[in-house]
Amino acid sequence: MPNLEKEEEIILNFEKIDRASQSFIHSLISGPIRKFGADKTLKLITFKSCSSTVKTMINIVLDYLQDALQDNESEKKE
8 A cells, every 4th residue: 555655566476376366356456446546556556477367356356346436436426
């Protein structure tokens, strides 16, 4: 979080990692996305050396988080 606050790039290296659970990926990126927004967070975080399984899990979590944030924004407007 301190690096994101300073707008410094973060590299998450998944070399030698075949798979990661949805809960791990969610824990890893949900806080920054909720605090800084998806656009800023994803500009500053680079996912490196991801297997296809890890890429799929990251995309599932990102889709879920973006949907949840959009729903939350819609509720605030009502």
